Amino acid sequence: MLSSEAEAILDEMYTAPKLQGQDGPVEIDPITRVDKTAGSELNRLVRESGAKKSLEIGLAYGFSTIWIMDALAEGGSHIALDPFQSGMWHGVGATQARRLTAKRFELLEDYSIHVLSDFIRAGERFDFIFIDGNHRFDDVLVDFYLADQVLEVGGLMVLDDTWMASIRTVASFVLANRAYRPVPQRSNRMLALEKLxxxxxxxRHFRPFAVARQQTGGLD
Ligand SMILES: C[S@@+](CC[C@H](N)C(=O)[O-])C[C@H]1O[C@@H](n2cnc3c(N)ncnc32)[C@H](O)[C@@H]1O
Structure with a gap:
């Protein structure tokens, strides 16, 4: 359930060939965004969990950002990490996110490993974390490892793009080795996890794991 403000922004974002960036309209590549099923599930998960502080690794054009931010509890705030936002993405994601005036948005234009390490040292904590940055296996595993340390117990972490073997390998490791449980949702392109x-x-802990081959919402 979107606010009317977010609905209007997303309607334009999903249909317009160009979106406003820091220096003017930018032609967008429609591949780089969460689809509407994943977006509405992100929105539902955030809303139903009552999350107030969210973190996102990978901003790009800001589609997932709007879906997540809109669902935050009143007074909520969202931080997006993306070292390439003003270069490769021409500031489109940050420009779109700032249109949603009801929630606070902050962009940190740096690599996830640096910001997450700073957050760990500073004792920052988040209720909801969306991982959609660099999609290589080792990058995602490190993002998970660091993000876990700033996620509240009971908070949700969502891994995007489980159609990729790299992400499914991380997901399978987490489910076999870490104190997380899958949270049911309708998108078969992502996995939602609750931190227990x-x-x-x-x-010396290690449980060998098989990599799930299915692309289901719960990786079952
Ligand atoms: C698939 S796009 C994100 C799409 C966005 N979440 C959406 O659904 O609208 C991946 C993004 O991750 C960013 N990225 C790549 N490596 C990163 C890193 N190490 N830290 C943070 N962001 C990174 C890229 O610049 C790109 O914007």
């Missing part, structure tokens, strides 16, 4: 507790494994 902070990491308390012994130094």
């Amino acid at each position: 507790k902070d990491d308390d494994r012994s130094w």
Whole structure:
């Protein structure tokens, strides 16, 4: 359930060939965005969880950003990390996100590993984290590892693009080895996880895991 403000912004974003960026309209590549099923599920998960502070790795044009931000509880705030926002993406995501006036938006134009490490040191905590940055296996695993340390117990973490073997490998590791449970949702392109507790494994913990081949919402 979107606000009328977010609905109007997303209607334009999903149909317009060009979107406003920092220096004017920019032709967009429609591949780089969450689809409407994934977007509406992100929106529902955020709303139903009551999340107030969200973090997103990978802003691009800001589609997922609007879906997530709009659903935050009143007074909510969203931080997006993207080192290439003003270069490769011409500031489109930040420009679109700032149109949604009811929620606070902040862009940190830096690599996820640097910002997340700073956040860990500073004791920052978030209720909802969306991982959609660099999609290589090792980058996603490191993003998960660091993001986990700034996610509240009971908070949600969503991994996008589980159609990719790299992401499914991370997802399968997490489900076998970490204290997370899948949260049912309708998109078969992402996996939503609830954090059950902070990491308390012994130094030698490891459970071998098979990589799921299916692209289902719950990776079952
Ligand atoms: C698939 S796009 C994100 C799409 C966006 N979430 C949406 O649905 O509208 C991936 C983004 O990740 C960014 N990115 C790549 N490496 C990153 C990193 N190490 N840290 C943060 N963002 C990164 C890219 O610049 C790109 O904007």
